[in-house]
Amino acid sequence: MIKVLRYTEYLYLVVAIISIYKIVTLWGVSPQETYLFIFFAVVSLGMFFFRRNYRKKFEQRKKDNQK
Numbered sequence: 625m626i627k628v629l630r631y632t633e634y635l636y637l638v639v640a641i642i643s644i645y646k647i648v649t650l651w652g653v654s655p656q657e658t659y660l661f662i663f664f665a666v667v668s669l670g671m672f673f674f675r676r677n678y679r680k681k682f683e684q685r686k687k688d689n690q691k
């Protein structure tokens with residue numbers, strides 16, 4: 625279960641990196657697409673940190689229950 629959570633948080637990080645790449649390549653060409661990828665990058669980074677925090681809390685709770 626925890627390994628799945630770790631993979632999904634890094635999946636969000638990959639989406640953010642791809643979105644940032646697209647932002648850089650589309651900056652002067654297509655403003656509408658650029659704003660869409662800015663939204664994707666911000667949401668993906670937010671979800672990465674949210675899922676990471678959630679996973680760490682889950683691991684800590686599991687450690688506390690084992691003691």
